[in-house]
Amino acid sequence: MSLVEIVLAVVKILILALFFLNMAALSTWADRRQGAMVQDRVGPNRAVVYLPNMVARVIVLLPPALFGVLAIFSSLGQLAGRAAAERFTMNVQLTILVAWFSLLVLCAKVRSGGAINRAEQMFEDTDPRSIFFAGLGVHAIGLVAGRLVPPAAIPLAAQVSGFVLGGVFLLVGLYATSRVPDGKIPLRLAGTLHALADSVKMIWKEDFIPKNADRLLHGLAPVLAVFSALAVMAVIPFGNDLCFADGNKNGTLDLSDLGHLLATVPASGACNGFRVKLQIIDLNVGILYVFGIAGTGIIGAAIAGWASDNKFALLGGLRASSQMVSYEVAMGLSLVGLFLIYGSVRMSDMAVWQGQNAWGVFVQPLGFVLFLTALCAETKRVPFDQPEGESEIVAGYFLEYSGFKWGMFMTGEYIELVFSSALLVALFFGGYSLPFLHPDGLNIAFGDTVLFQYKMTHLAVSLISAIAFFGKTVFVTWVQIFFRWTLPRFRYDQLMKLGWTKLLPLAIANMMVTGVVVLALRNAGPAADSWLKLLADITQGVVAVATLAGFVAVVVGLLEPVERKKFLASSAARFAAAMGGVKPEPQQA
Amino acid sequence: MAKRTPSNPWTKPAGAPVQGKAIPRPRRTAEVQSYLPELFRGMAITMRHFFKNTKEMMLGQKPDPVLEALNEGVTTICYPEEKRPYPERFRGLHRLTLRDDGSPRCVACLCCSTACPAQCIHIEAGEYGEGDKRRGYERFPKTFVIDELRCIFCGFCVEACPCDAIRMDTGIHATPYDSREQFIYRKDLLMEFTGRDGSRKSANPRHEPGDPTHPGLSREQMDH
Structure with a gap:
């Protein structure tokens, strides 16, 4: 491994690790804020810096x-x-x-x-x-x-x-x-400072270990939980492949070549210089690595439950391990249809396929629903949070943890949430690709009719693609957090029934039907191919139009004036009216 | 023949079959069972609340928690920055009302301290000096102390006062201090407080002896 490869790997790891850690902190904030907004409360905003x-x-x-x-x-x-x-x-x-x-x-x-x-x-x-x-x-x-x-x-x-x-x-x-x-x-920053204050608090709190707990395993469990959450990000592609020219003509990529990014690349994405993938490592087993490492997350929860010397914690650990084992089966099988269509389990190939054809959510809608359900269960979040169901077993497997170890469990959980969003984006929402954005620029075309073409530089396309990936991940995280404030917790038997009797058969059926359809389409000839291409382009158009419509709807909603009726029904209301309203200043955000 | 259960007036009539209202089983249609339509409906509701409330918080359009309390939207307040005014008859901290010359209206009759169920009022009466036109007519409080920590805010002292000298219309609630000593409010502090209208007097005019409006006996009529 040459120096430049090490440097590039470190930079890529830093980018992803910083993104995931910051997003974990921000999602704790978003979680609380959404809860407040959904329940018509002001929410946490006491932390303030002057x-x-x-x-x-x-x-x-x-x-x-x-x-x-x-x-x-x-x-x-x-x-x-x-x-x-x-x-x-x-x-x-x-x-x-x-x-x-x-x-x-x-x-x-x-x-x-x-x-x-x-x-x-x-x-x-x-x-x-x-x-x-x-x-x-x-x-x-x-x-x-x-x-x-x-x-x-x-x-x-x-x-x-x-x-x-x-x-x-x-x-x-x-x-x-x-x-x-x-x-x-x-400066309140809409309550974001609470996440900061929480982390400071967690560092200084007492690290309590129960008397009869296994000290080694008790300390090891949170490390395992965070490790599995952080290690999976290695295979996530977060941007277009970068293409560098051989600046000093020595035939190998070295540090001085990093200044020679090609000005443009052809639409096929072919690169006649040195290709640098925006992905920490492009394993040929790709998604299987994700399943493998995510599976070790079970160990963290199970060990935490076992080592705590607490019956509730043990129950939580048992629930966590049985739930995650059950749903991993459905999760893996629900993706097989996708592998058949993409023809690969490499994450980078999947992103490229989605960019050139249609997003995964359009080719595998049922697979998407099944995978999303299984993913929610894997991250142990509402409605699948029996392992830590506070109304039943207090806090589940991390009941006996405090201070920074508890913080590590929480961080791991939120990193898992953000990572699951990144995985959804990479598998189903086109990865880093945007509709009609090709390596050589914008090309709005349906089938063979080109409506609009705009050439862009390689740097611009790469930047936009990376921003698109992170933006989509943030958006999907935000939507996933919404599940928590919408859905009630399932009962434990419902959870198991859903996993084994609904998701698993549906995933197998989806796999078989997809296999038949893929075989039929492969043998259907060029006419079907061009129709499929047109359909794929239409889905891209749908995504583009929906995104624009969503943006306009948000802005129009933001600008909508509010009209309210005042009620002067009490003496307090008369005093408030005399003061000119209870709030003399708009809330400092 | 089966043994009849003895009649018990506290339970249902013996022997009669239980008549219940037939409630149909919930429909288990595919729509309900698949859970997805309801999920989207729920997400739509929560998102509508989220967007509306977030927008109103960020743009300072939050409904007024008192004047617009019946409207939809965020209903809680950021307490120290925003305060709901107390209703007019709220019994807040005490104040001693003043006369026109700035002396307390209190005549040290001890009605309030007698009426006080918590015994938190302590008054020491003083005589006016020789030659003062009020000497022999009324007294004044040399000390007037209220322990606001003992006070149960029942308002009996206000009811008991014959001179409208003590009132609880400041609209201020008891402040949390860090020592008991700080809850002892003395005469000069009690005289500092103003009512809701900003005045240190009371709305009822005081008729001093000698005033033409004074209804009762005055010193000149004392010779009888």
């Missing part, structure tokens, strides 16, 4: 100022050809985005807190929604108007638009800084 005013102003000013200066400096040099056109379009669109977004924020601020000068008074009667829709319109106009610029003037236009973008950034930053209120600024 920022000195100067620091708050610098924090507000720094990002826009940095972006502005960056935009201006990067526009100083002349660009030519495609790069200039790309830069011009990007600058114009970014300028428009920054402009309407800051106007929107300003409008919301003025409407809730009042105007402080003449210019702001204009926004008092403006509907924030009109700013959003006007912004979308200007985006479209900007795209069309950009095409009208004569090709000779494009390099100059790219420079000028860069300066304008920098100016807008600086202006927005300065104005936002001037609007930072005086005095110390309470």
Whole structure:
């Protein structure tokens, strides 16, 4: 193993480990926050840090100022050809985005807190929604108007638009800084600080070990639980393959070659330089490695239950091991249909197949439901949380743990949750691929009809793909956390019945039907292939449209004004009305 | 013949068969059994709450917990920052009302300390000096001490007071201190508090002897 391979492996491990650990902490926060929001409570927001005013102003000013200066400096040099056109379009669109977004924020601020000068008074009667829709319109106009610029003037236009973008950034930053209120600024970050405070607390709490407990196993169990949760991430592909040119012409990849990322790669993703996979290791057993390592998670729970010298803990450990063993069978079998279609168990091959054809959730909908159910049971979260059912056996297998060992169990559980989301994304939601995004750029095509084509650089595509993978993982984690606040816990016999008499037969049936269909389609000839390709492209279109619609729905919902009826039915209400409402200030988030 | 159970007035009539209401078994359709439609319905409900409440929290559009309490939305409050006002007749900390000249209205009659079931009021009466127009007519409290930790906030002292000198309309609840000594409220502190309307007097006017509005006997009529 050469030096560069070690460096790359360490960097990739760091990226994934930091992502998973941070996401574990953030999901504990998201869990509590969602619970509060679903149950109409304010939720945890007492943890607060008071920022000195100067620091708050610098924090507000720094990002826009940095972006502005960056935009201006990067526009100083002349660009030519495609790069200039790309830069011009990007600058114009970014300028428009920054402009309407800051106007929107300003409008919301003025409407809730009042105007402080003449210019702001204009926004008092403006509907924030009109700013959003006007912004979308200007985006479209900007795209069309950009095409009208004569090709000779494009390099100059790219420079000028860069300066304008920098100016807008600086202006927005300065104005936002001037609007930072005086005095110390309470920073609550919507309760995220509670996760931080919790981890600090866990480190300093007493590490209690029961008198008759097995000290060695008691200490070993949480390590095993975290180990299995962390080790599985090795095979998850989190971005397009990077392709480096042989910069110093010595025929091997070394550190100096890492600066020579190819400018473009063909649509097939073929690479005539050195290929670096954004995946810690591309095992040929792929998903089987995941099953194998995830299976050792059982040992952690079972040992914890055994070593604690507590009947409830033992019950929890027993429940955990029997539940996880049962559901591992269904989990593995529900994926066999997917292997038949992808023709591989390598995680990277699966991601590539989904990018070129359709996402796994469209080709294996039943397999998806079965796998998701089994996965929920594997992560021991609601509705499958009998191993730690607090109404029955207090806390289950980690009942006798406290302090950081308990924290390790919790971290392991939440890492498992995030990892299960990453696995769902890699297997069913296209991995790092986005609809119509190919290694050479955007290519919206249905069958052989190409509707829109836009070439992009290798770096841009790789960055977008990595961001897409992490973004999808965050989204799926968020949805998985929602199960907890929606579903009640199953009874233990229901759990076992579901696993053995429902999921397992369904998984086997799914496997057989998929096998027959795959065989039939392989022998059906080229006509069927082209129809399948068209169908696959339509599913990609469905995903793209659904994503856009979801985004617009969220923004429109966000901008919807609220109208409420006031009731002056009590003396307390009269006092509140005289005060101008119970809340003098909007909640500092 | 089977032995009849003896009649017991506390149970159902003997011998009569139990008449129950027939309740149909829950339908076990495929829709219910597959669990998925209900799951999506549940997720839709929880997500609607989540998005609505998150938006309102972030944008400061949370419904007012008192004025808009009957609306949907987050119903709890961030306590020290937001406080629900107490209702008008809430019995809060005591205050001693003042006369126009700033002296307490209290005449040290000891009605309140007598009425107090918790015996938390201690008053030492003092005589006005020689020549004072109030001397011989009324006394004043040299010390007036309330132990707010003993107080059960029953309001009997307010009811007992013939001069409207002690009131519990401050709208402040007892503050948590870290020592018992700090709960001993003395005269000057009790005179500091204001009512809900911000005034240190009471709404009832006081008619001093000698005022034209004074209804009772005055010193001039004492010679009889």
